[in-house]
Amino acid sequence: MKSTTEAATEIAAISPRRFLPPVLKSVPYYVLSGAAAVVFLFPLAWATFASVNGTPGSTQTEGFGVGNYTFLWDWQNGLPTYFFNTVILACGTVVITLTVSLLGGYAFARFDFPLRNTIFMMTLAILMVPVVTLLIPLLVLLKFLGIQDSLLGVALVMSMFQLPFATFMMRVSMEAVPRELEEAAQVDGAGTFDVFRRIILPSVRPGMVTVALFAFLAAWNDFITPLILIATADKEPLAVALTTMREQTIGIINYGSLEAGVVVMALPCLILFFALQGQYVRGFMSGAIKG
Amino acid sequence: MGVEWSSAPASRSARQGGWWTTRRRSRQLMGLLYVAPTVIFVAVFFIAPLVLVANMSASHWTLLGGNKGLNLPDNYSAIQESSLFWPAVVFTIEYTVLATVMLIGLGLGLALLIQSGGVWKGFLRTAFLLPSAMGLASASLLFYGLYSNQIGPINPILETMRVTTSPIQFLEEPLSALWWTTFLIVWRFAGFYMLILLVGLQAIPRDVYESASIDGANRWDSFRFITIPLLRRSLALSLILCITGSMLAFDQFYILTQGGPDNSTVTIVELIYHYAFQSQNLGTAAALSVVLLGILLILNAIQFLSLRGAEEFR
Numbered sequence: 001m002k003s004t005t006e007a008a009t010e011i012a013a014i015s016p017r018r019f020l021p022p023v024l025k026s027v028p029y030y031v032l033s034g035a036a037a038v039v040f041l042f043p044l045a046w047a048t049f050a051s052v053n054g055t056p057g058s059t060q061t062e063g064f065g066v067g068n069y070t071f072l073w074d075w076q077n078g079l080p081t082y083f084f085n086t087v088i089l090a091c092g093t094v095v096i097t098l099t100v101s102l103l104g105g106y107a108f109a110r111f112d113f114p115l116r117n118t119i120f121m122m123t124l125a126i127l128m129v130p131v132v133t134l135l136i137p138l139l140v141l142l143k144f145l146g147i148q149d150s151l152l153g154v155a156l157v158m159s160m161f162q163l164p165f166a167t168f169m170m171r172v173s174m175e176a177v178p179r180e181l182e183e184a185a186q187v188d189g190a191g192t193f194d195v196f197r198r199i200i201l202p203s204v205r206p207g208m209v210t211v212a213l214f215a216f217l218a219a220w221n222d223f224i225t226p227l228i229l230i231a232t233a234d235k236e237p238l239a240v241a242l243t244t245m246r247e248q249t250i251g252i253i254n255y256g257s258l259e260a261g262v263v264v265m266a267l268p269c270l271i272l273f274f275a276l277q278g279q280y281v282r283g284f285m286s287g288a289i290k291g
Numbered sequence: 292m293g294v295e296w297s298s299a300p301a302s303r304s305a306r307q308g309g310w311w312t313t314r315r316r317s318r319q320l321m322g323l324l325y326v327a328p329t330v331i332f333v334a335v336f337f338i339a340p341l342v343l344v345a346n347m348s349a350s351h352w353t354l355l356g357g358n359k360g361l362n363l364p365d366n367y368s369a370i371q372e373s374s375l376f377w378p379a380v381v382f383t384i385e386y387t388v389l390a391t392v393m394l395i396g397l398g399l400g401l402a403l404l405i406q407s408g409g410v411w412k413g414f415l416r417t418a419f420l421l422p423s424a425m426g427l428a429s430a431s432l433l434f435y436g437l438y439s440n441q442i443g444p445i446n447p448i449l450e451t452m453r454v455t456t457s458p459i460q461f462l463e464e465p466l467s468a469l470w471w472t473t474f475l476i477v478w479r480f481a482g483f484y485m486l487i488l489l490v491g492l493q494a495i496p497r498d499v500y501e502s503a504s505i506d507g508a509n510r511w512d513s514f515r516f517i518t519i520p521l522l523r524r525s526l527a528l529s530l531i532l533c534i535t536g537s538m539l540a541f542d543q544f545y546i547l548t549q550g551g552p553d554n555s556t557v558t559i560v561e562l563i564y565h566y567a568f569q570s571q572n573l574g575t576a577a578a579l580s581v582v583l584l585g586i587l588l589i590l591n592a593i594q595f596l597s598l599r600g601a602e603e604f605r
Contacts, residue, residue, distance in 0.1 A: 026409075033404050033411070037418045043478060044421065046444055047433045055442050104329035111322025119326060122333050129341070130539050130587055132560050133580040136567060137343035138336070140357075145335075160336035167329060192321045221426020223542045228564070239428040243546055246435060255442040258432060265429040273424035277417070280424070281486065 044266070051260040058256025068256040072264070075245070075257065077234045079264070085151060086220060086237040086265075092155035093219035094212045097162040101211060102204075104163075105170025106196050110182075120167070127164045134160075135228045142229065149231045157229065158219045166211045173207035174200055210279050217269055238265045347577035354571035366578035375554060376579075379562045386469060386558065387537035393477050395529050398484030399522075405485070406492050416489075419482035427479060431546035434475045438462055438547070465555035468548045472556070475543060480536075484529050491525025492518070527598045531591070538587060559583050 051068055054060040060067030073079045107113070108120055138157055139148070147153035182195050190198070223239045230236055236244075242261040246253060273280060348366055351359040370376050401419050405412050422430060436442050438461035446458040461471045495518065503513050519526075541560040544550060550557040550565075557565070559579065567576035 029404075029407065029409055033409065033415055036401065036404065037415055040418045040422060040478065040482070043433055043437055044425075046437060050436060050442055050444075057441050100328045100332055103325045103327075107322045107325035107329070111318055111325065113319045113322035113326065116322070116326075119330060119333070122337070123329060126333070126337050128588065128591060129337075130560070130580070130583055132539070132541070132563050133344060133584045134337065134340045136563065136573060136576050136580050137340035137347060139567075140347070140352075140573070141335075141340055141343060157336060160332055163329070163332060192318075192325075196325075217424070217426075221428060223426070223428035223546075224560075224564075228567070239426060242432055243428065246432065246546070253439070253441070255436045255439055259436050259442075262429050262433045262436070266425050266433075269424045269426065270421065273421065277420075280420075 044270075047259045047262050047266070050256060051263045053256075055256055057252045058254055060256050068254075068260040069264075071254065071257045072260050076241070077236075079261075081234055082236060082238045082241040083264070085235055086239075088151050089155050089158065089222075089226070089237055090216045090219040092151065093158040093162065094215045096155060096159040097166050097215040098208060098212060100159065101163060101166035101170045102201070102208070104167050105174050105204075106200060108167070108171040109174035109177075110192075110200075120171075123167050124164045126160065131161065131224060132228075135225060139228060149229070149235065151235060154226050154229050155219070157225055158222055159215070161225075162211075162215045162218060165214060169207050169211050170204065173204040177203045206279070209276065213272060213276050213279055217272065220269060221265075344577045344580055347574055348581045349578075350574050352572075352574040352577065354567065354573055362574070366574045367582075369575050370579050370582065375557055375562055375565070378554065379557045379559050382469075382556060383538060383540065383558045386473070386540060387534055389469065389473050390476050390537045390540075391530065391533045393473055394480055394484050394533050395488075395526065397477055397481045398529065399488050399526075401481060401485040402488040402492055405489060416485075419485055421482070422479050423483045425479065427542045428546060430475060430479045431543050434471075434478075435547055438471060462548055463552060465552055468552065468556050472543050472547050475547065476537075484533065487529050487532075488522065488525050491522045495521045527594070531594050531598075534590060534594070535587060538583075538590070 052060065052064050052066065054062035054065065054067070058068055059071035104123070108116065135157075142148040142150075142153040142157075145153070147156070177200060181199050185195050185199060220237075221239065222237075223243070226237050226240050227243075230240065233241075233244075238261065242258065242265070245258055245261065347358075349361055349363045351362045351365070353359065405416050405419075409415075425433075437445065440446070440458065443461075445461075446455070449455045449459070460467060462468045499517055499521070500513055503517055508516070539560055540558045541564070544556050544558055544561055545564070548556040550561055560583070563576050563579045563583070566572050566579060
């Protein structure tokens with residue numbers, strides 16, 4: 001009698017692909033995966049190269065240098081303004097999304113109240129409606145609220161788009177926290193907010209990081225929301241400002257500076273991605289579960 | 292017996308009634324308090340705009356002049372009569388089919404490439420995922436330079452390698468504009484779909500493959516009769532996300548092609564933007580937004596029902 005592991009190895013040994021010599025088997029794999037990796041990495045590498053490499057028509061006309069970046073620094077309202085606007089939008093969205101979804105998630109996970117399921121389903125229903133369908137009336141509505149053409153208004157709208165994922169994530173994370181600790185705290189006379197602050201919040205930190213990461217990336221990169229809701233140039237975030245750069249001059253476009261702008265926009269996202277890759281994959285999987 | 296059992300909790304709650312209901316009520320109140328910000332958000336930024344967009348779609352409503360009263364069928368008939376509407380619908384559907392086939396096909400290919408192991412699978416996964424950390428707008432701007440004649444590297448490289456004799460015109464022809472925009476989308480999103488499908492692939496137990504290969508199944512058989520059916524849920528999720536996302540395509544065409552050449556790449560969302568800001572007619576833009584919402588709800592219902600049908604069939 002053979003052990004199961006021995007039998008398994010034997011089966012593996014006779015499976016068809018094992019008949020190929022090892023080198024031949026791995027050559028197509030390396031060619032294919034190597035080509036794919038080049039295709040995916042090349043545009044990023046090229047954009048970085050093109051932003052510092054001199055070309056006619058760009059500010060940096062020859063050799064290597066940061067001419068394209070210095071041009072961008074003073075371009076129109078100046079890179080610092082656009083960068084600051086983008087940071088405000090992204091951080092504002094993170095703060096608003098976290099605050100609303102933490103409180104909401106706590107309510108859904110731990111309390112029973114009238115219309116609980118209806119409110120939860122309504123929050124998730126935001127996902128079903130195209131962004132643009134809401135942006136056209138929001139253009140009018142923000143004016144009515146007196147926050148038209150403002151970073152605050154755009155951050156509030158961006159937070160609303162984040163709410164389904166964030167609320168779902170917070171509810172699931174909080175439901176996974178064991179109730180024993182809370183019950184003990186309640187017996188000791190702790191109020192519901194004490195429980196939230198001292199027991200729930202520390203336990204859902206990974207979920208908070210995921211929600212914050214996704215809200216930040218979405219707000220940092222959102223294009224159509226500020227394009228429709230922002231009318232004044234000095235309130236534009238990077239994505240919108242750089243696109244007007246593309247439209248700016250007919251004929252010769254300052255492509256070098258455009259790619260410099262792309263690098264400025266992409267860099268924070270890529271840094272966050274490398275720092276929080278695990279969170280990215282994890283959050284994304286819990287996002288996938290909802291489907 | 293049964294009567295005694297059922298009456299027991301009732302008598303207990305009657306005895307403890309006062310304390311118990313006050314406590315329950317205060318917890319209900321606390322719950323409502325915590326959910327209040329969510330309710331306000333959903334009411335003000337989701338429900339109110341939905342009501343308003345319906346109202347706007349039935350009114351003569353301009354960008355600068357505001358509401359000028361009801362004109363009910365006018366906005367909807369104006370859309371239908373517009374020479375841009377049907378081409379935009381057809382183009383959006385064409386693009387959706389192309390992008391969905393490419394993204395799910397290549398996403399699955401990449402997932403299988405990672406799944407087959409190899410020394411550098413961690414590196415490969417990061418490489419494929421890296422573009423999805425970037426924004427679609429910045430990716431589009433990147434490719435705007437990449438495809439340009441002035442600075443683009445592809446034609447010089449191909450010419451040095453003597454692969455092509457005349458330079459590729461990336462965005463000048465309607466069909467090549469569609470293909471090269473899809474290429475950008477594949478670059479930006481394939482890693483995302485790879486990840487969904489990889490999650491599904493990793494959930495398939497290895498011994499299913501082993502017993503199939505004992506039964507004499509070759510690799511194609513295993514792929515066709517094991518991988519695809521067991522991956523059905525991940526594939527369905529990818530399909531829903533991909534179709535919905537592509538139907539709402541905007542950034543990539545607005546930035547790369549600006550709807551051109553000759554309005555050949557105008558999508559439905561671009562047309563909404565065009566109505567709102569070029570024609571400055573929010574009423575028509577709202578009407579088209581309502582039409583788009585309707586299309587998406589129908590698409591989602593069909594996909595949901597067919598997914599549920601497939602589950603029951605199993």
